[in-house]
Amino acid sequence: MTPAAPGSLRPDLAVIAEHVEPGSSVLDVGCGDGELLAALTAKRCNARGLEIDAANVAACVARGLSVMQGDADTDLSYYPDKSVDYAILSQTLQTTRRPDLIVENLLRIAPRGFVSFPNFAHWRVRAALAFGGRMPVTKLIPVAWYETPNIHHLTIADFRDLVAERGIRVERSWFFTNGRASRQRLANFTAEHAVFLISR
Amino acid sequence: MASNAVTLEGHSLVLPDPLPLDSGKTLAPVTLAYQTYGTLNDDKSNAVLLCHATSGDQFVASDNPITGKPGWWTEMVGPGKPIDTDRFFVICANVLGSCMGSTGPASPGPDGKPYGTSFPVITIRDMVRAQVKLLEALGIERLHAVVGGSMGGMQALSLAANWPDIAERVLVIAATATMPAQNIAFQEVGRQAIMADPDWQGGHYHGTGRQPDAGLAVARMTAHITYLSESSLTEKFGRRLQDRAAKTFGFDADFQVESYLRYQGSSFTSRFDANAYLYLTRAMSYFDLTEDHGRKLADVYMGSPARFCLVSFDSDWLYPTVESRRIAHALNAAGVPVSFVELSAPFGHDSFLLDVPELDRVVEGFL
Numbered sequence: 001m002t003p004a005a006p007g008s009l010r011p012d013l014a015v016i017a018e019h020v021e022p023g024s025s026v027l028d029v030g031c032g033d034g035e036l037l038a039a040l041t042a043k044r045c046n047a048r049g050l051e052i053d054a055a056n057v058a059a060c061v062a063r064g065l066s067v068m069q070g071d072a073d074t075d076l077s078y079y080p081d082k083s084v085d086y087a088i089l090s091q092t093l094q095t096t097r098r099p100d101l102i103v104e105n106l107l108r109i110a111p112r113g114f115v116s117f118p119n120f121a122h123w124r125v126r127a128a129l130a131f132g133g134r135m136p137v138t139k140l141i142p143v144a145w146y147e148t149p150n151i152h153h154l155t156i157a158d159f160r161d162l163v164a165e166r167g168i169r170v171e172r173s174w175f176f177t178n179g180r181a182s183r184q185r186l187a188n189f190t191a192e193h194a195v196f197l198i199s200r
Numbered sequence: 201m202a203s204n205a206v207t208l209e210g211h212s213l214v215l216p217d218p219l220p221l222d223s224g225k226t227l228a229p230v231t232l233a234y235q236t237y238g239t240l241n242d243d244k245s246n247a248v249l250l251c252h253a254t255s256g257d258q259f260v261a262s263d264n265p266i267t268g269k270p271g272w273w274t275e276m277v278g279p280g281k282p283i284d285t286d287r288f289f290v291i292c293a294n295v296l297g298s299c300m301g302s303t304g305p306a307s308p309g310p311d312g313k314p315y316g317t318s319f320p321v322i323t324i325r326d327m328v329r330a331q332v333k334l335l336e337a338l339g340i341e342r343l344h345a346v347v348g349g350s351m352g353g354m355q356a357l358s359l360a361a362n363w364p365d366i367a368e369r370v371l372v373i374a375a376t377a378t379m380p381a382q383n384i385a386f387q388e389v390g391r392q393a394i395m396a397d398p399d400w401q402g403g404h405y406h407g408t409g410r411q412p413d414a415g416l417a418v419a420r421m422t423a424h425i426t427y428l429s430e431s432s433l434t435e436k437f438g439r440r441l442q443d444r445a446a447k448t449f450g451f452d453a454d455f456q457v458e459s460y461l462r463y464q465g466s467s468f469t470s471r472f473d474a475n476a477y478l479y480l481t482r483a484m485s486y487f488d489l490t491e492d493h494g495r496k497l498a499d500v501y502m503g504s505p506a507r508f509c510l511v512s513f514d515s516d517w518l519y520p521t522v523e524s525r526r527i528a529h530a531l532n533a534a535g536v537p538v539s540f541v542e543l544s545a546p547f548g549h550d551s552f553l554l555d556v557p558e559l560d561r562v563v564e565g566f567l
Contacts, residue, residue, distance in 0.1 A: 048537070054542060054544060055558070057539065057540075058541055058558050058562050058565075061539045061562045061565045062561050062564065062565025064565065064566075066507065066538055067540075068529075068540045069540055069541045070525070070540075078529040078532065079533070080533050083533075083535065
């Protein structure tokens with residue numbers, strides 16, 4: 001993905017920030033250095049974060065944000081049912097030990113959730129594996145297999161299957177290629193990133 | 201040894217009314233010695249209350265008049281520092297029960313003689329109650345923040361639980377909401393060392409020309425170990441010998457770590473009252489916010505208007521991360537804005553007093 005220009009949000013975060021109503025309460029799981037939280041706070045949202053990396057948490061606190069250091073795989077259980085309007089998981093699903101339980105937890109904590117992830121079925125990734133015969137190192141997956149934090153690679157089709165199986169509704173979806181919105185058709189082949197708005 | 205006879209620089213306030221205590225007793229008169237740094241602004245909105253740890257005192261960012269050493273948090277408090285005295289009016293009072301100018305067991309009781317062990321047992325909440333009275337006397341209704349590490353963190357938690365409308369921000373470093381059994385155990389060892397010293401004399405040693413220095417030194421040595429980490433001890437001392445080429449086959453301080461601890465113990469006796477040590481550790485042993493309030497921690501803070509920040513250190517085994525995380529989860533469940541971070545630092549519990557740049561960043565950002 002194209003790096004965000006200074007002062008502007010990454011496209012997947014921008015679409016999430018745009019579609020959260022002002023004044024909502026939000027939990028951002030895997031909030032990084034607080035880029036999205038800051039944008040949501042600017043929209044008068046009551047936005048809180050969960051982040052595993054201490055330096056990122058320190059950066060968030062330094063920005064005046066409320067962020068807990070913790071692991072999504074273990075710490076989401078501490079959040080009460082229906083305690084926020086939106087639970088957000090951006091670019092984190094593929095790094096968790098049990099992505100299915102994470103998704104269940106998101107919709108336990110909030111009635112609606114945003115989930116964004118890189119699509120491992122993008123044609124460049126397919127081509128790299130099919131013709132290179134090695135785990136792809138691409139713009140989308142820049143880290144070698146032995147170092148990547150991504151332990152559960154998934155595709156747009158995989159995600160659709162998971163939510164269908166769990167009785168979760170996809171309210172909307174957005175796709176991105178080269179940092180720009182891309183079309184819905186053949187998204188599992190052409191999109192680098194996906195954002196889903198889900199609910200039960 | 202520090203006692204009421206010592207005249208200290210700085211401010212001092214005699215509370216106008218007797219102080220009710222958690223034990224059911226009342227204490228009067230109560231004097232609080234305190235220091236301030238920075239200037240209180242016109243609408244009195246920039247006050248930061250700093251709460252000190254067990255062996256700390258009000259000399260946060262200025263030289264300690266007893267030891268002649270720099271204040272205990274000069275790293276953190278001062279002009280341009282994370283707790284910026286160009287912005288904030290920082291207040292730190294010697295806690296009730298201590299021995300640096302505030303009323304404690306070394307102060308004269310009703311009969312004019314030092315209280316000794318007839319001083320009433322106090323709690324963390326009693327310490328905070330006295331500081332709330334001090335704030336009232338200074339005309340400060342709201343605090344920009346209350347900040348504390350270790351026992352100071354417990355005071356900050358207690359202020360937020362019992363007087364929720366005073367502090368807008370609550371910063372708690374390396375503390376707990378419920379004193380764990382292991383800590384109670386170490387505190388008991390310290391008290392037993394003091395009370396086993398024949399010079400303690402049932403606590404009425406003042407004016408006898410003898411005081412339980414040996415017991416207090418052992419108490420301090422034990423406590424000091426708990427403030428460090430295995431790796432910091434190994435790095436600092438290892439098995440190196442103290443000013444000698446070989447073991448002496450005796451009980452001298454052969455090892456550097458022994459010599460260091462002996463120094464820590466004996467230097468403590470020149471600035472701290474043994475009875476005060478008993479009372480402060482007792483107050484900590486009794487500290488349990490859920491028990492005090494008869495409610496779950498989340499319910500204690502339900503509806504709190506303050507923002508919280510909790511910090512722990514990965515090498516701190518005395519007040520480990522799990523304690524801070526438990527508080528943070530409770531606040532989160534109560535819907536109170538809270539941040540929590542475990543910082544990496546090698547110095548054990550003492551990390552909060554030492555140079556940890558990431559801590560500076562968190563403190564500065566949170567305030």
